[in-house]
Amino acid sequence: MRQKSEVIDIVANNQSGQALVAAGIRKSYRSPLGPLEVLQGVDLEVQRGTILAIVGTSGAGKSTLLNILGTLDHPDSGVVEIAGRRVDHLKDRELARVRATKLGFVFQFHHLLPEFSAEENVMMPLLIAGADPASARSRAREALASVGLVERWQHRPAELSGGEAQRVAVARALVPSPELVLADEPSGNLDHGSAAALHDLLTSLARDRGQTFVVVTHNDRLASRADRVLTLESGRLRG
Ligand SMILES: Nc1ncnc2c1ncn2[C@@H]1O[C@H](COP(=O)(O)OP(=O)(O)OP(=O)(O)O)[C@@H](O)[C@H]1O
Ligand SMILES: [Mg+2]
Incomplete structure (x- = not known):
């Protein structure tokens, strides 16, 4: 097992070009058959403005x-640094701020708010950040258009197809222009054409706006367009 001092050295040596650094991440779950050691020392550095694809069974x-990298879950041990700042020891209020200002999430299951329309779901992070409703609405419409949804603004999640709901979730993650986007199977429910359009969008956001993406995917085409592909296997990331 990696020594704590060694882990801290890795993070201390990080140059500012890294959007995300993780070192020595371990996580196990209790199970009836004994502890399930899911992550057994994951190390990771993601350069700003790049796309990293993570694959694995x-x-x-x-x-x-992904949940640990996005501060939604705590590792048993290890260090996570986002935009040059360690986040593993932050208090809840500070964590909430990092999430709101630096991060965008696309979850494996979209987690849209069922009572709200597509447009309102996408407006939500902007309203929470204090944007005025008129500008939040127009930015939400732009973001929905960028994922190819121009006629479903008023639909609630139950009135959207799986792929449409997924694209609303992508628009919601992208609308505040976060520095780092963590996406779990963002093209999972999409047909070839919609998936390709989404991949184009992510690639251009990384190139043109310097946004950084960590994308879990089973989609070979998306993986082939990433700057780097790592495989999670036996609790570790391999190149
Ligand atoms: N809260 C939990 N309690 C116990 N075990 C869990 C918990 N969450 C996940 N696991 C187990 O940890 C392992 C990893 O789960 P995880 O959801 O990270 O896998 P994954 O790589 O995302 O898989 P998939 O490709 O199917 O989405 C699985 O074996 C799962 O059963
Ligand atoms: Mg998963």
């Missing part, structure tokens, strides 16, 4: 890792 721990 079902149950390998990809969503577990």
